Amino acid sequence: MIFRPADWFLLAPELFLTAAGLLVLGLATAFGKAKEEFLAYLSILLVVITAAILAFVAAAPARHVGPILGGMFVADNFALFFQFMILLSLLLTLLASMRFVGAAPYAGGEYYALVLFTGVGMLFMVAGNNLISIYVALETMALASYVLAGYFKGERKSTEAAMKYFILGAFSSGVLLYGLSLVYGVAGQLGLPELAKLLEGTERTNLLLLGILLLLAGLLFKIAAVPFHFWTPDVYEGAPTPVTAFFSVGPKLAAYAVLARVFYVAFAKFHADWGLIVALVSAATMIWGNVAALLQSNVKRMLAYSSIAHAGYALLGVLGFRTAFGLWGILVYLLAYTFMNFGAFALVIFLETKGYAAETVADFNGLARRNMTAAVVMLVFLLSLAGIPPTAGFIGKYYLFTAALKAGYPWLVVVGLLTSAVSIFYYFRIAAAMFFSDAAGAKLRHSDALTAVVVICAAGTLIVGVAPEKVLAVLRACVPGRY
């Protein structure tokens, strides 16, 4: 193993965020509930500083691109993109949580520290270049997120969600680890590039395929694809809403990065074997996610199923990884998804902080009369989620469908197109409730932190939708290479 001093520079953002998490945790135990708002602002500041360090690292001249720390991690644009996105999701989560956690009767400091720790796990995860380092990073993220799901420990739904998330999550990690050990048993290597090189010469064996399959299953659990999705609605419904918003974006981003990288770099050779399985999973996810969302009357469950459906769309990009559009498409789509999905959840949080349960669609009744701006912004997010132009969701879906068609899955594109037409039905139930209902009520005022979240998300959704060129060009440079 070679450790160069320069590698530590490249890892500076991760290390800083780790230190930040520890600092916030320490301060939280020292201060308790009293200084909670201060801790929230501090965490936001620390995340912003991390992003600044990351930007500094990214902009450094003659930046090293390739494996670092003896091949355990890799520094490349792909990782940088996801790291930025993860920091963005952390920032959005922290902003969205401020009022929400503050109002709850639980100590808030640890909450912020836990959010930062999940961030650390994810930052390492997307840069992982070795199955072991990926696994360790994934566990770091997962352990912190189990606690987050059950943060409202006095509420039965929240504890139940945490319990389910923990047991099933641990189980899926076990599956992942088992797959990993099988791959190691066959190949004797865990580094992704080394695996790729080694597998180039070997014939496929059932043991190896089983290993790949189990790895895939573990990752599919994290992105909540059918048939590993059933924990999602319960966990999303039970967890505190900002945490739900975070779960629907952050860990999924990281899991997608790992999925794309592992299957693109290490197992590309066996595309024919896992391709069809991923295609079937993708089709099942799109169909089941959308159809089940149709049947929900609880908004959080509906959005949970909708995010399941979106996982199915993003899998199209994994299938098309050999075309110019595939991995590029995933990046575009995940960017769009982060903005629109978090935005939609932010408005659910907005209603919740205003005393509405935001549980049934009926809680959105007449929102247009009480706060026109909120209703219009929600409409933008819904349109984007449904893939109607000119929004980010359309551009993202366009790329994924293009990739899948090019990769030779026209039937999958048809499924995707038809299910996204179906999705209109449930998204527009919310739209109809907001605009068509005459239910009157007091005007709703904005709160600052949440407004910031919504503005960031809406701006992202519209900019990517209307003037995507610059963003697309940047993202094209972020498609991973093989090192």
Next chain:
Amino acid sequence: MLSNIPILSLVAYIPFLGALAVIFLVPREKAGAIKFVATAAVLLDFVVSLPLWFAFDRGAAGYQFVERASWIPSLGVEYHFGIDGISLVLILLTTLMGVIAVTCSYTAISERLKEYYVLLLLLQTFMIGTFCCLDFFLFYVFWEVMLVPMYFLIGVWGGERRLYAAIKFFLYTLAGSVLMLLGIIALYFLNTSGFLGYKGAGHATTFSIEKLTAVAAALPVELQIWLFFAFFLGFAIKVPMFPFHTWLPDAHTEAPTAGSVILAAVLLKMGTYGFVRFSLPMFPQAVQTPWVLRLMVTLAIIGIVYGAMVTLVQKDMKKLIAYSSVSHLGFVMLGIFALNMAGVQGSVLQMVNHGISTGALFLLVGIVYERRHTRMIAEYGGLARSMPLYATYFLVMALSSMGLPILNGFIGEFTILQGAFARSFWWALAAATGIVLGAAYLLWLYQRVFFGELSNPANQKLSDLTLREQLTLVPLVILAFWIGLYPKPIFDVLRVPSEKIVAAVGGATMTPPAMAKQAPGAEGSTPEGAGR
């Protein structure tokens, strides 16, 4: 003179600017100011669109007033506007209908005015944009986003079953157009690197409609048929063609008057425009495949006859006129798939005619609905006595819709029948029964509403048309007579693009080359003679 001004963009975005002005500059309470700004925007838009008609070069092949700018270069997407004769008449129809839709809503809409006019103006921009597009990606963007304001117009200001009608409208049209997206992506690849087993043409990435049309037209037949049906569904639902028409009566009936007018006059034309602009020139081999052609014509004829028969039994005036659209657009489809000059020209003219007469009929129904709050035919009777002016306008428009000579409907239907007859006697005969039924339902409607005893006391004190209401109707009446008496200017505008389309689908296999060459001139002149 006009070459330096981006006139198409102006026409397309003036309503959009008007919408922004209403949102940001006018407070919610000032109803008068909102109406004023909205009216000013659509009127200005109409005035700005008029020079298009005069500056348009009738003889030039290709697109005019072209505007071109790069939008998403990495995908090859451009902001590309340009029109030919077919889009020209439809754009003018749209800008005119925009003025009428805004002015007819002054009294009909009394709540949430601001949102209403904003949506109406946005809809206007999206519709004009759709007709101007020469880039498929841009076209798709306009085509889809157009559904959103219409959804809200129906859903917020509609009748009792508005929720159902709005979502049905949205789902149906969206389901159709997503498959069109698949077709567009497939064409994109066929132009560049190919996909599946199909080899691409190897050109640079582009969504240019002209270039993709050329690529598509050169494809093998079976691929063309696949792509034709991918596009077909999107257009056929919008038209709507026979088995896909069920959203239309609901949407029309529940929509507010202005919504129905726009829906009938412009939105339905998107579908037929799609067939003329895309399906025929892009997939000439496919449309000439006998079973495809037979299927299309059969659906068109079923639409004509079935639409007319269903219309006969309607008890609700608005629903009656909605169903009559199914029948009328069946005519347009028949003309298009006659694949000859008379058919195509007649179809485009009939699109305009249908916009004028059906739009006017919806307006008229809206006027009486505003006074009586019912559309049931049985509630009326003897209105000719209490509202003589109204009865006159209604009569003119009903006659125009049923195709009486000297009015516009006649020219369109006659030309279409001529085109159909050139292909097959039976097609023309089947379609002609539609005309007879059309006369039957309209005259019967007229008789039940306007003649007889003025028995219902609620009808006795109905006030006749106000000046504003007349002003919304007069332009349509003038147009109806103008097209009925002297359609030559419109045929002139349509000639060159129609020749291009017919040349693409005609000569190759069906008619001998000599006839195909001779046909445009010969048939282009006949309709004028018929009109006299």
Next chain:
Amino acid sequence: MGSSRSSFLAEGTTAGILFLACPVAGYLLGKWVGEWLGLGPVPSWVGALLGLACASFRHLFRLVARVSR
């Protein structure tokens, strides 16, 4: 309570056994279907995946849901 404790143990053991048994059963079933229809090795892997997901995971999920009530 002793009985609930032993039943919990039994449930846990069942979950453990099912975790192994379901994918194997799915694999064999898929293999049989694949050979029957001549589709090659893919159905067996799909079967294993489905066994893992729909039987093992689902059973565990139900178990957790029941216990946490």
